Amino acid sequence: MSAASRLVPYITAREGEEPESHLALRATFDGAGRSALGYWDESQEDRDPRGVLWGRCSQLIGVDGFPSGRPQWRLIHPARQRETMTRLHCQICAGPTRTPEGYPFLEPATKGVPQPGDILRTAQPPVCPAHLRVAVEQCPRLQEGYTALMVRSAPLYGVIGTPYQWTAQGIKALAGNDTPIPYLASELRWFLASQLVRSLQDFTVVDLDELTTLDLIA
Template sequence: MPTRPADPSTTRLVPYITGREGEHPDLLASLHGAQGPDGRLHLAYHDEQNGDRDLRGVLWGRCSQNIGIDNLPTGRPRWRMVHPSRQRECMEQLRCQVCAQPARTDHGYLFLAGPHEMHPGDAVVRTAQPPVCVQHARIAAEQCPHLQGQPTVFLAQSAPLYGVIGTPYQYADGGLRALPAANGREALPYGHPGLRWYLASQLIRRLRAYTIINLDDLPPK
């Protein structure tokens, strides 16, 4: 898949997962409580389609996409927005969040974290940032504001799926309503009972069997 290199109004590279102007989430009215395969109510779309749920049965937020004739996102970037479908695609398939190409190197996968974002000494190291390929690791470190030019670089040999970030909902007599979550979003592991009433927006992986490296010591592609 080719990479559209930059926002035409700036010199910044626009990652594949970045939201674009004109892309909008689906309306709350498209959701309702429905009976699941186990006979219990759960969150669902009125017109649920293949792909609305991930392989573990979690419902994902729909969002329109502005796609050009080259099958890449187009439009002015919304820098603080992550497109849920494109983030999920890159995380599920372990593709580079910048160019959407396979991110695997001969030594594992590169994940970048900003200062104070992930701590190697933690018992569990998790990330909602898809990996990056060797080609785009340095430019991502230089241009991504949350990395502040000094990322922690994780070279992971194992990064299994952990869970999702999203919005919890409650079904009551008055209908559905979104519940507040810590910092506006809440991370739940797969298997958590609360996922029945959850609308996912980002996929999370757990980093295992990793080493910390410097950008200057990046492995060959």
């Protein structure tokens, strides 16, 4: 399948969408008087309800209300990922995903087949029944196999992003990784979030065909 014929997920970053400059960041203080990372012109929208600072990134939105421009396939737009993960909406079409049985999630086979009682951490939003098939056919992270899950409980866990520190030369970004940092962790005061993470706690491993036929709950 050519790149031009691939369906571009809603959360995929587009060329021309640029992150805010490092120079927009500064050292500030949180509500408890502790040093923290912030923006010079910070607004309420820059932090999530738990007080974590999020990376800014411009958005290119077309007349249809959806992202436009050439996709950057391996990059995720932080605001759109946060939006769909918060609302538990589809990462491909941004529509609802809730069914009478729960929320459909797809996990790569590289994680192994989860067992009852396992708790999975994921930064990948759910997928609606209408787009499950195209997701497993086109998504690079699922090309080596996948596990389809019907999830009944997926509370917010924390974030993925970049740690920072204050030095004599000013604010400095540290090497980050994809390890989720739980909410309320002290290091989040000096952290710039880019992806929201949920814990998949109550789920059933199912056949993909069982999910594609389910109706949505409005």
